[in-house]
Amino acid sequence: MDLTILWFCIVGFLFVGYFVLDGFDFGVGMSLPFLGRDDKDRRVLINTIGPIWDLNETWVIVAGAALFAAFPEWYATLFSGFYLPLLLILLALILRGVSFEYRHQRPEAAWKKRFDRMIVIGSAVPAFLWGVAFSNIVAGVPLDADHNYIGGFLALLNPYALLGGLTTLLLFFTHGVVFVSLKTDGDIRLRARRLATRSGVVTIVVAASFLLWTTLAFGTLASALLSAAAAVALIGSFLANLRAxxxxxxxxxxxxxxxxxxxxxxxxxxxxxxASNDPANSLTIENASSSEYTLTIMSWVALIFLPLILAYQGFTYWIFRKRVTRAQIPEAAELPEAAH
Structure with a gap:
């Protein structure tokens, strides 16, 4: 296989891993106002992702590093042209991480409520903006002959991209709520299952609309088949949730x-x-990639370290596989396990 194609696949794999794993983290964070009836409920929700949220978040760092090393022209155009939305994503991720660590530092309800609100915002903003960013990449953006983005921030907020952002927001929310039902017990588990049913209906409609738009406007046969398979899997998830x-x-x-x-x-x-304005200005896997020597070295590094990363991720999930219950949360305002 051509190394440029190989690294396009690796970058795609890393972003798939990030969206799948950090996606349910975002969903759990967004579910706090809906499932957290009291502080103990909210601590249960946070503890479901406490041992793994930071590990899940490292996938975007690895994906960004791989993008920078394998496709420096793509990285440069993306991060310069999409600077504001990517900065907002970064700030939201920082806000969320800080909130996990600081909400337990004082016992006052107002203090905790303030950081819970920041967890919700820090989860919703990336969930929405990642969809906006990727939708614009697929649809194309105006580029000059030097591959510089020549549009503005508001140009990124077009109808197709906004629908893409809403799709990722709803997918991650439902993904997170289903995860809560998987990782908890008792009343919060039942409420999470009911919420996943309600959000699942909306998610199916919005996601199907986005995937259909993508297929008709920008798709290939392969992408159409994958979109159809995604739709079937989404409906299957909804039915499985109905059956507990x-x-x-x-x-x-x-x-x-x-x-x-x-x-x-x-x-x-x-x-x-x-490039939406002139196809000749488009970045491809060929004109955006690093040299053959660089890609060869990176391929050997990936061959060694990717299996180790996957093994460590799987080991971590196995260790923290048990359900989180209200009975495990102490009554006193002590340091929650999720913040360690």
């Missing part, structure tokens, strides 16, 4: 997000940043 099969529902939600992201990469290929 939380593990199956969560697995199918993860498959839905993975297939949907892959469909966007297949719709994009062989471009990496299409």
């Amino acid at each position: 099969r939380e593990g199956v529902a969560f697995g199918l939600m993860a498959l839905t997000i993975g297939l949907a992201v892959l469909s966007l990469f297949f719709a994009l290929f062989p471009d990496v940043m299409p």
Whole structure:
């Protein structure tokens, strides 16, 4: 396989991993106002992702590093042209991480409520803006002959991109709520299952609309097939949730997000940043990639370290596989396990 194609696939795989894993983190954070009836409920929700949220977040760092090393022209155009939305994503992620660590530092309800609100914002903003960013990449943006983005921030907020942002927001929310039902017990588990049913209906409609628009306007046969498979998996997750099969529902939600992201990469290929104003200005896997020598060295590094990263991720999930219950949360305002 050509190394440029290989690294396009690796970058796609890393973003699939990030959206699947950090996606349910975002969903759990956004679910606080809906499932957190009191402080103990909110601590249960946070503790479901406490041991793993920071590990999930490292996927975007690895994806960004791989993008920078394998496709420096793509990285430069993306991060300069999409500077404001990517900065907002970064600030939101920082805000969310700080809130996990600081909400327990004082016992006052107002203090905790303030940081809970920041967790919600810090989860919703990236969930929405990642969809906006990737939708614009697939649809194409105006580029000059030097591959510089020549549009403005408001140009990124077009109807297709906004629908893409709403799609990722709803997918991640439902993914997170299903995860809560998988990781908790008692009343909060039942409420999470009911919420996943309600949000699932809306998610199916919005996601199907976005994938259909993508297929008709920008898709290929491969991306169309992946979109169809994603739609089937999403419906399957919804039905599994109705039957209280939380593990199956969560697995199918993860498959839905993975297939949907892959469909966007297949719709994009062989471009990496299409120019909407002039196809001659588009960035492709060929004119955006690093040298053959660089890609060869990176391939050997990936061959060694990617399996280790996946093994460590799987080991971490296995260790923290048990359900979180209200009985495990102490009555006193002590340091929650989730913040360690």
